[in-house]
Amino acid sequence: MIPVCRLEDLPAGESVRIDTSPPIAVFNADGALYAIDDTCSHQDASLSEGWLEGCLVECPLHAASFDIRTGEPTCLPARRPVRTHEVAVIDGVVHVRPAAQEGSAA
């Protein structure tokens, strides 16, 4: 698992981007943590820079919205989901386990 930051450094309503390849965005949605691919499935924008409201994040470029629990888009222009990743808090530190890459041996 990849350590991300201390839990207190990711308060409710905030997000952080980790420089994995591809990058991952971690959100604190009113106390619950979720991680998804950071790059919008529409074009090239960072979802960690988006607008978080409840469990929906709106892309900062063309306003596609994703459910951060499932990675599914809830409106256009995105039509494809982003991947979700497992998040855990270990000793007060947020960790992410990146989902296996499609096509790679997992």
Added chain:
Amino acid sequence: MRTVTVVGASLAGLYAARALRAQGFDGRLVIVGDEPHRPYDRPPLSKDFLTGATTEADLALADAEEETELAAEWLLGTRARGLDARGRTLLLDDGRTVATDGIVLATGARARTLPGTEGLAGVHTLRTLDDARALRAALGGPARRVVVIGGGFIGAETASSCVGLGHEVTVVEAAPLPLVPQLGPEMAGFCASLHGRAGAALITGVGVAGLHGRAAVTAVELADGRVLPADVVVVGIGAVPRTGWLAGSTLLVNDGVLCDDGCATTLPQVVAVGDVARVGGVRHEHWTSATEQPAVAVRNLLAGRTVEHVRPAPYFWSDQYGARIQFAGRRRDGDTLRIVEGSLEEGSFLCRYERGGTTTALLAVDRPRPFTRARRELARQAAGPVPTA
């Protein structure tokens, strides 16, 4: 309404078709488009598509499944040539006619060309996929000398992509500074500086006298006599709304189809959306306007009168030289500027345009998060108190 016809099979036309079905229209839906292609996205044409980072498949605006769901009759590669006075019969260029109860005009705009350059090889405009394919092919080989005529957004993005591909680039702009009408002098100055930093030359305040070359372009001659050798010339001097074919109709046209602020034209069963529409006195040439207007236009079309107005805070973005520029609102000359985050030196900032203490517009460079927050405030403020109906 039993039949609705959408003229223009691109961004605004597709969103109109979607809106019609989403709002319960289950009659016959005809979509007429003169390009042979299924709807595709234009913004990447000057950016990632030109550099090769994006493929043609990535440009598609809808997938096969969605197109099936729309249950539309697609008349692609077919140009609409005329509309009768009552706006009930559409004439197509192959002589066929379409009788219709409602019409959504979404014919967009075409690239303005430089008179006298037609047929000269090496001279390009950038509006369509075919344009972009041709330009990409011209830029595919070894380093060329590229002259971009026009320093607006599309010119600047194209110049940026050409620099990225390793070409030697000069941008020529007739005005003393590009983008002043859009951004005001200070911020236009910042954007102009991006060219030089990336290694592109920017020549301003001088027009183009003509192009040299017999079969293929060899140089661009400026009004002051300077001659810039060129292998490839990209003409980026703006777009003209495609309204010519409406000449025989009774619609009012003046730099776009005149509409009220609900996209309704002077004929009750005809609405206009996207780059071709002058909505409430303003014609936007922005992707987001072309995606937001259709739902409103279709609601008004189906209601038979204007029951809803479009969002009053326009938005666009541009990517050049690695900088993401985002703009929202309506700037006017004389607005004061306030940089509220970052700085010009850093090359990353959020700036507010203000008048009498209220924000009129926002500009951000590489500050998507604070920009989004400020843009929401601006939209709320522009919309005024939310009606409680």
